[in-house]
Amino acid sequence: MHAAAHRHRALAVAAGLGLLLPPLLAAGPEAAASAAPAPLAAGSMAAAPYEYLGWGDPQKPADVMAATGVKWFTLAFVLSDGGCNPKWDGSRALTGGSDQAAINAIRAKGGDVVVSVGGWSGNKLGEKCSSASALAGAYQKVIDAYRLKALDIDIEDTEFSNATVRKRVVDALKIVKSANPGIVTYVTMGTTPSGPDANGKDLIKKGAAAGLANDGWVIMPFDFGGHSGTMGAATVSALDGLKAAVKSAYGYSDDTAYRHIGVSSMNGRTDDAGETVTTGDFQTILDYARRHHIARFAFWAVNRDRSCGSGGSAGDSCSGVPQAPYAFTKIVVQYAG
Template identity: 75%
Template sequence: MRSRTLLRPLLTLATTAALAGGALALAPVGSAATPAAATDPVGLNAPYEYLGWGSPQKPTEVMAATGVKQFTLAFMLSDGGCNPKWDGTRALTGGSDQSAVNGIRSAGGDVVVSFGGWSGNKLGEKCGSASALAAAYQKVVDAYRLKAIDIDIENTEVSNGTVRQRVVDALKKVKSANPGLKEYVTFGTTPTGPDSDGLDLIRKGAAAGLAVDGWTIMPFDFGSHSGSMGTVTTKAADGLKSAVASAYGYDSATAYRHIGISSMNGKTDEADETLSTGDFTTIYDYATAHHLARFTFWAVNRDRACASGTSAGDSCSGIGQSPYAFTKIVAKYHG
């Protein structure tokens, strides 16, 4: 359903130099000079930034311009086996990605690392057991002393029932080994709530006793729907809330606090589908009213207008907007 031709392109090393150029004498991960994270729970309002494409902005400049303190950095993938690397190719530590993380933390912020996405080799598929997958996740948690991780489970990873169970079992092991670590699971949706794969993932999580902090839907690339994207998003989130409440036996208020929304700004992969800042305000109001676990979007890279003659893509939204208009809305969200 979600082709993500704009959102999850084939992975590239092209932008590592851009990141390296922005690094300033940063303290290494694990250093005593690294400050505490922002006061909001890590991941609550952390927009995605993909450091592997889309002319990524320097994160600290985004922080200064918008007030955002957190980022969900994408994507951690398999190097072809059960070993995590940035985009499946760049070293886990010691490179431009670590410099970006250090810069964010030195500026008073923090990061969520996102595993998966649409393209590339997924650890959930390449690791042959839940224990091996948990060890791969743990390697990243340890490397960056993470307080939160995101499993963006899409495409062939989410469509395979065996892999869905493996991800659930691995996340339970990691949660047990890291008290206080927040785990977010992100997947596609229909306009009325999770599809069959998403529902099965939630039910498997509940059956395993996995305490996910935020089951998160990506409410876009619908193909067809009626009403504004802001309104459709809230309806999809209500469907997610009902699914989580049913699987876990939560009341509505508790279920809302265990779900999240990961939207998209501007034009999506669907030619006639657009999310405006007005739609984001609708989502923000809904998230605030129900105290959602997470409000994020794909992606900071796209949070700017396109140059004349350029279509929406990996580095611009395709609509008229001021720089970081969507990031500024998300940054206001405090649960």
């Protein structure tokens, strides 16, 4: 699936390690009605750019906070260790290591984190856990390890394309929401320029049919494989399509539907040759987010939010476009929900 796929596939190949980032069931009106709108993520949690601590010469989160004012990060990625057990990149323990140290440092500076489970490559918990209850248990281990207020499920590749797994993820998240009152959940997926594809629409419908009060259905509007116009305009079109899908599935009003969608863009040169997301495009997204009070404005990734220097090219540690350090983060941090 293009939008989510290329982002992590290209970066996973460069890093040489596994990363993470869903047939149609219609939601009946009574099922949709039972999925009362989720509590809305407000304030700085809504602006939580991704940082990946496993590659790309990651900046110290505390330094990013000091330079930009950002308070929240989405830290990626938690994967399966080969079974139904979560580890960072499928190999690093949740507690006691460098990842926990980074989270502690963020919190010491008054910030907090969303942890992202998923991505393009590697062993995926949604597939390795054989039931919704087992998958919810794996998610719960992550929540408990860090006393999380928010969890992001970045559903890509075979997790996204398998209808059984899509249903398992939705059902697991419903268990998590019940067991952790007030926790904010995001489900992040790829998209077309006109909105979610058939798998994405089905995932949203499955959520509504299950009564999942998800806080944010989030799309990654890039790696389109060619389109006309700016990436800002393409993102607006994709978000409008997402809003329509969420409104239809859940029976929300327009305003409520907008407040339950989100965007995770990619700064600078994307994985598609010739595709560039500019700071101007980010400003377009910010304007849209403010106008409609969407649930989330994030991007991939803080690691890339700097110029590549002489002779450099876009990759895991720079954007591939001329820019001041943290130019994209400084736009995202202006969003307050």
